[in-house]
Amino acid sequence: MFRSAAGLGVDAVLVTPRCADPLYRRSVRVSMGTVFQVPWTRLTIWPGAIDRLHDAGYIVAALALSEDSVSLDDFAASPAVTAPDSKIALVLGTEGEGLARATVDAADVVVRIPMAGGVYSLNLAAASAVAFWATRARA
Numbered sequence: 001m002f003r004s005a006a007g008l009g010v011d012a013v014l015v016t017p018r019c020a021d022p023l024y025r026r027s028v029r030v031s032m033g034t035v036f037q038v039p040w041t042r043l044t045i046w047p048g049a050i051d052r053l054h055d056a057g058y059i060v061a062a063l064a065l066s067e068d069s070v071s072l073d074d075f076a077a078s079p080a081v082t083a084p085d086s087k088i089a090l091v092l093g094t095e096g097e098g099l100a101r102a103t104v105d106a107a108d109v110v111v112r113i114p115m116a117g118g119v120y121s122l123n124l125a126a127a128s129a130v131a132f133w134a135t136r137a138r139a
Helices: 002-007 025-030 049-055 072-077 101-106 124-134
Strands: 013-015 040-042 059-063 088-091 109-112
Touching (some): 049 059, 059 101, 072 109, 088 124
């Protein structure tokens, strides 16, 4: 995810208390060292920190499989993303379990990546790259 964040111009990565250590030797190697390139911090409370993102003017989009989700295509075309001053926080969960219900409930919008061929989801690295690409800043 850090390599995708670096390559696709993500401003920062926020990791939750239960997230693996981005400075773990294997994580640094897999990220090709981009963990040292992208600003990041570990949040101490979650999902309570979503309120701080809201206070800072971010639209919080939870990537999850949910009945009330909107497609990534529709979200990326919305004024929340396309406005010059838009600030978006994408929240991605673990492979398998995904995001906790409390996190999805605290988000402003639930977003899904449209899938075909009977595949219902991507792994975290692939999903983050797709979401970062779709919501990247446009010059």
